Amino acid sequence: MSELLTVSGLTVTARLAADDLRLLDAVDLELRAGQIIGVVGESGSGKTTLARAVVGLLERNVRVDQGAITLAGQTVVAPGVDRTDRIRGSAVGMVFQDASRSLNPLMKVRTQLAEVLRRHVRDITRAEVERRSVEVLAQMRITDPTRVLDSYPHQLSGGLRQRAAIGLAVVTRPALVIADECTTALDVTTQTKVVELFRTLVDELGIGLLFVTHDLMLASDLCDRIAVMSRGRVVEHGDADQVLEQPQQEYTRRLLAAIPSWS
């Protein structure tokens, strides 16, 4: 079966005043359609850098030195190559921790959905924009889509805002969604609902989801595969059950041992 996303040997460096800092070191990952991969690790391990590399949103002092990222067989990122502007927002959707990074605080949800749809769906009609906006919010299990469409982000609860952000990420029917700590700011009961929503979306729409989280337990509930990162490297990568039940690396074992026991 072919991979949706392949990251191979990705090495990323930041230029600093004094010297260079390696942020990612020969990272390998694969993700198929209809699968969720959890990228877990402690803060500073490089999770966000990896997520941003895939969508071409690395900061200006950061460069890809080696390796490549391919999406459905096409190389989108390689040293000196950045074709991410063709896929960002269309083939790849993004959701961030802070809904204000995903949503524009100054625009109603309706306007934001319409803008993305017009940008990525050629000759879309006004009626079609409205239909797909309502449809995607319904898919997000939002019971009153019209009210949410007519709201500014700050008028929504945290959970509702994050659902609207996910709706915005998937309204163009991307093949891949990148979610970076997108439930971290939510309360656990809200987090659970968002995570369940992701699982349903992946199963129903067959998208691939790269789910970045510092919470290994959350990843264990949601993900099919898990990649454990430490100091810019993927130290362990495999089937979620296998990584959690038979961790091969000392680092993974230590992470699991640090989780408070429940009994």
Added chain:
Amino acid sequence: MRGAGAPHPRTSEPENPVLVVGDLVVEHRNRSTGEVFRAVDHVSLSIAPGASVAVVGESGSGKTTLAMAATGLGARGTGDIRLLGHSLSTIGRRELRRLRPEVQVVFQDPHGSLDPRQSVRSGLRELRALQPRRTSWIEDAELLGRVRLAPEILDRYPHQLSGGQAQRVCIARALLMRPRLIVADEPTSGLDVSVQADVLALLQEIRASTGAALLMISHDLAVVRSLCAEVHVMYRGQVVEAGPCEQVFVAPVHEYTRELLAAMPGARWRSRR
């Protein structure tokens, strides 16, 4: 019973609770709209000397407001609060100031609690100057050793400390005062799990070695269960369920407690161990 007539709290009955909160109501008034919001709604609890009691609940449920009112540090509200045997409604200012060192609070953001312009050493020196007799029992280096920090840390400034190190410094500063009650308000929420595990172990050890009681505020049920014997579940300002952790977490009675337990991440992992 003005001030319980007990100027020397350490001589009071050993079995007296360090904290009793009776029917506490705390309301916040929104400055611009004038609207009143009841953050704590008829809450009662009691903490025995050396006990470990947790308050759990989602954000906005009133945990911090409760902790601040109970320790006389925040909006006071109505209701009876007895802190180390003194009623907060009748205690005089000077008496309260004398009590203060015995109740130490550790906050979520350790960097926010430390003065960025002061090295760890000079911060400790300042505390010692405020309470010379109370703090003379231990040297700086040994104090840092108690929180597993090397003496080199004394010359660092807060921005040179990691989150875990900064939180240990905060715990050391609390420990220096030999408190009888430590209130920890989400002390590990911003920390990585491995650092969190160390900080929790440290709090546990300090409680065991000094006999201080712990009031732990958290939204994380696993953290609470690993550290505390008793738990109060807060929801919208009210304690909806309270009891020993082993009872509340194993056989929850209230619908909201069940919901919280069901939402805890890691069910899949735990079921396979």
